[in-house]
Amino acid sequence: MTLAFTICSINYLAQARTLGDSLRQTNPAYQYVIGLVDKLSTANLPAELVPDYPMIEVDQIGIPDFAAMCDRYDITELNTAVKPFFIDYFYKTSPDATEVIYFDPDIIVFQPLTALNEALTNYSLVLTPHTCSPTPDWERPNEQHHLNTGIFNLGFIGLRNDITARQFVNWWKDRLVYECRIDLCAGLFVDQQWVNFAPVYHDNVLIDHHVGYNAAYWNLHERYFSQNDAGEWIIKNQKTLDTDSGSRPTSTESAQPLLFFHFSGYNPDRPDEISKYQTRYGFANQDVAKAGKSGRYVDRPEQQRPDVRPLFDLYRERLLANYNEQYRPYPCVYIKPPVVRRYQRVRKLLKTPFNRVISLLESR
Amino acid sequence: MLVTICTIRQLPQALALGDSFCQSAANGTSASVVIGLADDPVHLPAGFVSPYPLVPIGELLSTEQLTTLSSVYTPTEFATACKPLFIKEIFRRYPQSDRLLYADPNIQFVGPLTPVWERLATANTLLTPFITRHPGQAGAIDTQWPDEKFFQNVGLYSADFLAFRRSAETDRLLTWWDDRVRERAYIDFCAGLCLDQLWLMHVPVFFLDVVVVRNPGWHVALWNLPERTLRQQGTNWVADGPAGQNQPVPFVNFKGLLNPDEGFFPYQNRVRISERPDAATLLTTYRQALSRYKSLLVELIEPAYGQKPEPVVLRGWRHTTVKSLRSITRFFDQVKL
Numbered sequence: 001m002t003l004a005f006t007i008c009s010i011n012y013l014a015q016a017r018t019l020g021d022s023l024r025q026t027n028p029a030y031q032y033v034i035g036l037v038d039k040l041s042t043a044n045l046p047a048e049l050v051p052d053y054p055m056i057e058v059d060q061i062g063i064p065d066f067a068a069m070c071d072r073y074d075i076t077e078l079n080t081a082v083k084p085f086f087i088d089y090f091y092k093t094s095p096d097a098t099e100v101i102y103f104d105p106d107i108i109v110f111q112p113l114t115a116l117n118e119a120l121t122n123y124s125l126v127l128t129p130h131t132c133s134p135t136p137d138w139e140r141p142n143e144q145h146h147l148n149t150g151i152f153n154l155g156f157i158g159l160r161n162d163i164t165a166r167q168f169v170n171w172w173k174d175r176l177v178y179e180c181r182i183d184l185c186a187g188l189f190v191d192q193q194w195v196n197f198a199p200v201y202h203d204n205v206l207i208d209h210h211v212g213y214n215a216a217y218w219n220l221h222e223r224y225f226s227q228n229d230a231g232e233w234i235i236k237n238q239k240t241l242d243t244d245s246g247s248r249p250t251s252t253e254s255a256q257p258l259l260f261f262h263f264s265g266y267n268p269d270r271p272d273e274i275s276k277y278q279t280r281y282g283f284a285n286q287d288v289a290k291a292g293k294s295g296r297y298v299d300r301p302e303q304q305r306p307d308v309r310p311l312f313d314l315y316r317e318r319l320l321a322n323y324n325e326q327y328r329p330y331p332c333v334y335i336k337p338p339v340v341r342r343y344q345r346v347r348k349l350l351k352t353p354f355n356r357v358i359s360l361l362e363s364r
Numbered sequence: 365m366l367v368t369i370c371t372i373r374q375l376p377q378a379l380a381l382g383d384s385f386c387q388s389a390a391n392g393t394s395a396s397v398v399i400g401l402a403d404d405p406v407h408l409p410a411g412f413v414s415p416y417p418l419v420p421i422g423e424l425l426s427t428e429q430l431t432t433l434s435s436v437y438t439p440t441e442f443a444t445a446c447k448p449l450f451i452k453e454i455f456r457r458y459p460q461s462d463r464l465l466y467a468d469p470n471i472q473f474v475g476p477l478t479p480v481w482e483r484l485a486t487a488n489t490l491l492t493p494f495i496t497r498h499p500g501q502a503g504a505i506d507t508q509w510p511d512e513k514f515f516q517n518v519g520l521y522s523a524d525f526l527a528f529r530r531s532a533e534t535d536r537l538l539t540w541w542d543d544r545v546r547e548r549a550y551i552d553f554c555a556g557l558c559l560d561q562l563w564l565m566h567v568p569v570f571f572l573d574v575v576v577v578r579n580p581g582w583h584v585a586l587w588n589l590p591e592r593t594l595r596q597q598g599t600n601w602v603a604d605g606p607a608g609q610n611q612p613v614p615f616v617n618f619k620g621l622l623n624p625d626e627g628f629f630p631y632q633n634r635v636r637i638s639e640r641p642d643a644a645t646l647l648t649t650y651r652q653a654l655s656r657y658k659s660l661l662v663e664l665i666e667p668a669y670g671q672k673p674e675p676v677v678l679r680g681w682r683h684t685t686v687k688s689l690r691s692i693t694r695f696f697d698q699v700k701l
């Protein structure tokens with residue numbers, strides 16, 4: 001049996017349900033579970049907001065000294081730090097789960113993941129890179145950002161339940177107890193940067209280059225989208241004239257089916273923005289520009305991606321149908337007020353004599 | 365063929381590397397060695413005749429380009445900023461060579477290169493990781509240095525040894541790498557930069573037929589001694605490590621072993637060379653190989669390019685004091701007021 005799971009707080013349950021619905025439709029043999037970084041007893045959800053999927057609360061999976069972990073981490077760090085602990089929990093409590101697949105909640109799966117299931121019979125881990133090819137410019141995100149934050153996107157990982165994968169998960173857990181922070185200067189970016197080690201420490205890791213996996217704002221430059229006659233989404237690595245003009249592509253050369261799309265950083269309240277984390281592309285096309293409408297890059301055709309707009313509109317529709325508006329206001333019980341470092345000038349003043357001695361000692 | 369890149373000061377090591385390559389490559393293959401000189405040949409010792417062809421960087425870059433790059437980089441950064449360009453150009457100048465190894469001048473070939481050529485028969489590019497398993501004890505807090513976070517800063521694959529097979533894919537790789545590295549070879553961890561090396565993290569993903577060689581015999585060095593043991597078998601060395609046992613050792617990197625101030629790990633505290641007779645024996649042999657070129661007297665020749673000062677390596681009380689002072693300033697940064 002393959003166990004697919006996601007991790008989120010109550011305010012993201014619309015996303016988790018949308019993912020679950022897509023898996024139910026495309027991969028009905030998967031057992032789908034929501035790992036909840038929140039407490040249902042506190043939220044007391046009305047019946048229509050209780051998802052039709054099993055939920056496991058994070059304080060129930062036996063994370064050692066979980067309270068201290070909550071203390072150390074902010075909500076992003078905590079949500080990512082618990083990932084390998086959930087995987088380990090499934091290994092231990094669902095021995096019939098021969099494969100475990102993690103998806104970020106903001107993903108839609110579009111096709112049966114036959115090749116992935118096949119890969120997991122041969123490999124211990126399956127990872128997807130942010131981008132399979134060089135980025136075309138220095139807009140955000142580019143190759144240099146990935147060097148700091150991780151080559152692979154950890155919105156997805158497929159694991160077999162074998163010795164290698166368990167070794168990897170145990171090592172990953174150990175790292176994330178204290179070092180699931182964002183501190184780029186110290187080589188840390190939550191759970192993700194650590195996974196760079198996976199193919200270095202283990203032989204049996206597949207880096208899957210299929211462009212249908214984990215399509216997202218970080219790889220739009222190598223993936224252009226269109227729908228075939230059957231309404232299935234397909235990806236080409238070149239922008240072609242026929243897709244540009246809006247008609248269906250005539251050639252299927254290098255076309256691949258879209259397997260899952262990751263709507264990272266998309267906000268349904270801002271339907272004109274691809275993601276809050278990127279600066280490379282906007283949706284607008286020339287028609288919009290001519291009509292004098294606003295939007296990112298209306299004046300720059302090469303940075304407009306009208307081809308992905310229908311995917312995002314579809315996602316927005318599904319989120320709204322899954323009660324996104326109702327879920328949003330629920331505050332996560334683990335959220336803490338952000339740490340504000342006040343008195344910056346006093347701190348600087350206090351440091352000055354020490355910094356002077358340091359530079360004296362470091363001079364030749 | 366073998367390519368290395370050095371400054372004039374590093375010539376003895378580059379020449380000893382070339383000698384060791386000629387001995388190890390043997391097997392009837394013509395062993396050609398080319399030295400890329402990231403320095404100004406005007407400063408070469410009078411009457412010096414190199415046993416191996418020298419390609420000075422001045423042949424590849426205009427004076428204007430040299431001045432610009434020199435003004436923004438340290439000598440170390442400058443040499444690595446030119447590495448892909450050197451490799452690309454030397455590969456072009458020697459069309460009869462289909463396989464090219466790049467090795468840092470600190471490397472010595474100590475055994476037959478057959479395993480390297482065999483791997484290159486099917487792979488386009490070979491990379492060697494710094495470490496191949498977690499350096500501490502599982503489940504325990506590891507207080508030694510370098511830790512895994514630091515490897516994330518510098519990159520997980522060493523840029524001191526690279527192997528390429530001539531192909532369109534290799535050309536594509538070298539062109540991309542040159543484009544990225546020329547102007548982004550700074551050491552700036554916060555910005556995701558570390559010489560030519562951190563960029564290699566993309567290579568197994570962006571390019572076809574890249575093989576990461578985890579074999580414990582390959583690229584034995586200061587940073588991986590804790591996970592490997594070496595022993596002599598006849599005239600050759602074999603190694604045991606996390607990814608294999610009894611593997612022949614084709615080459616060893618003496619960076620940080622010969623000169624503890626050189627390389628990424630001047631403050632490493634995982635290995636004491638006095639406790640590693642295997643490494644000590646190899647180091648003694650290496651010193652002998654270098655002594656052949658002692659008479660060149662180049663140690664004091666400052667590199668011509670790279671005007672920014674190299675970071676200072678502190679030892680003894682200075683190092684301890686700076687470490688304590690930094691923990692105080694960190695406290696001031698983080699304390700809740």
